[in-house]
Amino acid sequence: MRGAVYVMWDRQIRQYFRKKQRLATSLMQPILFLIAFGFGMGSMFEQTGNGNYMQYLIPGIIGMTVLMSSTMNGISLIWDKQFGFLKETLVAPVSRTGLLFGRCLGGATTSTFQGIIVLVIGLFMGFHITNWAAIPLGLLVMFLIALLFNLLGTSFAAKFDDMQSFPAIMNFLVMPMFFLSGALFPAKNFPEAIRVFIEINPFTYCVDLLKYALNGASTYSPVADLGIMISLIILLGALGTYLFDRLET
Amino acid sequence: MNVIEVKDLTKRFKGFTAVDNVSFQVAEGEIFAFLGPNGAGKSTSIKMMTTILFPTSGSVKVGGFDVLTQKNEVRESIGVIFQNPTLDDDLTAYENLNYHAILYKIPKDERKKRIEELLGYVGLLGKKDEYVKSFSGGMKRRVEIARGLLHSPKILFLDEPTLGLDVQTRAFLWGHIQKINKEKGITIFFTTHNMDEAEKIATKIAIIDHGKLLMTGTSGEIKEKTKTDSLEKAFLELTGYGIREDAGDGLDRMRRFRR
Numbered sequence: 048m049r050g051a052v053y054v055m056w057d058r059q060i061r062q063y064f065r066k067k068q069r070l071a072t073s074l075m076q077p078i079l080f081l082i083a084f085g086f087g088m089g090s091m092f093e094q095t096g097n098g099n100y101m102q103y104l105i106p107g108i109i110g111m112t113v114l115m116s117s118t119m120n121g122i123s124l125i126w127d128k129q130f131g132f133l134k135e136t137l138v139a140p141v142s143r144t145g146l147l148f149g150r151c152l153g154g155a156t157t158s159t160f161q162g163i164i165v166l167v168i169g170l171f172m173g174f175h176i177t178n179w180a181a182i183p184l185g186l187l188v189m190f191l192i193a194l195l196f197n198l199l200g201t202s203f204a205a206k207f208d209d210m211q212s213f214p215a216i217m218n219f220l221v222m223p224m225f226f227l228s229g230a231l232f233p234a235k236n237f238p239e240a241i242r243v244f245i246e247i248n249p250f251t252y253c254v255d256l257l258k259y260a261l262n263g264a265s266t267y268s269p270v271a272d273l274g275i276m277i278s279l280i281i282l283l284g285a286l287g288t289y290l291f292d293r294l295e296t
Numbered sequence: 297m298n299v300i301e302v303k304d305l306t307k308r309f310k311g312f313t314a315v316d317n318v319s320f321q322v323a324e325g326e327i328f329a330f331l332g333p334n335g336a337g338k339s340t341s342i343k344m345m346t347t348i349l350f351p352t353s354g355s356v357k358v359g360g361f362d363v364l365t366q367k368n369e370v371r372e373s374i375g376v377i378f379q380n381p382t383l384d385d386d387l388t389a390y391e392n393l394n395y396h397a398i399l400y401k402i403p404k405d406e407r408k409k410r411i412e413e414l415l416g417y418v419g420l421l422g423k424k425d426e427y428v429k430s431f432s433g434g435m436k437r438r439v440e441i442a443r444g445l446l447h448s449p450k451i452l453f454l455d456e457p458t459l460g461l462d463v464q465t466r467a468f469l470w471g472h473i474q475k476i477n478k479e480k481g482i483t484i485f486f487t488t489h490n491m492d493e494a495e496k497i498a499t500k501i502a503i504i505d506h507g508k509l510l511m512t513g514t515s516g517e518i519k520e521k522t523k524t525d526s527l528e529k530a531f532l533e534l535t536g537y538g539i540r541e542d543a544g545d546g547l548d549r550m551r552r553f554r555r
Contacts, residue, residue, distance in 0.1 A: 050399055050401060051399060053398060054395045058387070058395065061387070061391075062386055130384075130385065131378065131380050131381050131383075132382055132383065132384045133382075134348060134376075134378055134382045135382040135383075135396070135443075136399070138346050138347065138348055138374075138376050139396075139400065140369075140371035140372040140399075140401075295343075295349045296343070296348050
């Protein structure tokens with residue numbers, strides 16, 4: 048178990064830092080969101096008496112960065128199916144749970160790192176850390192979001208062979224999760240019907256807890272947020288293990 | 297003693313039967329060749345024997361363990377060199393072997409020594425820190441051979457090991473396979489569609505076509521039973537003269553994306 052987790056974790060991290068171009072281009076989207084929304088919408092947001100928008104937006108954009116890079120990490124599994132490395136791991140005398148969690152913990156580490164970069168960029172764009180003591184909590188929340196959505200992406204990828212349709216399907220799932228979560232605007236501004244979606248959207252609670260950690264204010268109870276996230280991690284971990292145990296190649 | 301026992305093995309995919317009621321045994325220390333044309337069911341069989349594909353029915357025991365209920369024990373006793381490359385191109389040769397060593401629980405203080413010894417053996421020690429993606433097909437195969445032997449398996453499976461290799465690498469590979477078979481008593485199971493290889497290397501041959509096992513025996517026995525004077529004639533006699541289509545592999549599917 049330990050060997051499998053270590054190998055898959057270490058491999059994800061090595062590959063991440065070896066692809067520097069991808070690292071740089073993946074920061075493009077969050078920076079654009081910060082500029083377009085942060086500066087573009089900021090004054091409107093503040094005029095309506097909602098407070099400082101950058102302060103509201105940045106945890107949401109960090110959440111988005113972690114959400115998107117994590118689900119897309121699933122593609123590394125499809126890549127391994129196509130290029131054969133998957134066979135090398137499946138034929139080894141190690142637990143499939145170890146292979147799954149190693150992969151996802153590795154992906155979660157790199158996604159968290161990416162979230163930290165966006166946080167640092169945010170500091171330069173006017174984000175204010177109200178309580179430095181809460182930063183470790185913030186990092187932990189980022190890591191949990193990353194683990195949750197790595198498990199989601201990798202479980203999906205276990206059932207998919209097609210490199211082209213995977214990103215399309217993931218976007219179909221992730222885009223509404225991001226836009227309708229309270230990451231960009233408070234949920235209370237949305238009409239009733241959409242608010243129902245927001246409340247059943249798991250990412251809502253992820254962003255809420257991240258806002259609590261970084262801003263000290265949240266819509267829901269932080270304990271409930273954390274409970275929902277951990278339950279989902281356990282659920283997806285069980286689903287992923289089930290799928291990995293049946294993985295053939 | 298038999299180290300591989302296959303009984304009534306069948307694998308059905310949607311619409312067709314890839315392996316149809318196959319039974320055979322491989323004795324310890326044997327070099328066993330699975331000989332058949334393209335699409336005969338050789339790779340499908342090897343995948344089931346190495347636990348990465350589940351049989352539809354029938355049973356397979358490898359090293360005395362069942363491939364469905366004792367997967368881990370089977371995996372611990374085998375080494376596999378697949379038909380298509382299974383290295384990570386973005387890692388160095390050393391890293392590929394090091395991951396393998398960790399997965400197979402080789403003690404930390406032995407890893408470096410064994411990896412360097414095996415890379416030296418396949419003539420790639422000088423390139424151990426280069427990325428695999430810069431290697432030629434033959435070099436990659438040599439890395440895979442080194443990797444397959446790293447954990448000293450009891451049974452070594454090789455799926456079309458010489459496909460696309462130059463003469464030198466091929467000679468090296470078979471020389472090495474025969475050596476470890478003799479010196480360490482490792483049982484060898486390989487698939488091929490090359491008559492010469494089967495005849496020269498294997499101590500026993502099974503001819504398979506359309507998922508069915510047609511005949512098993514030494515090359516002498518097969519020639520005798522088919523009343524022919526060469527293995528090639530015996531093979532054509534058994535499998536017919538029609539030309540076969542080859543199924544696309546993962547990389548062929550990838551290439552289609554590149555348009």
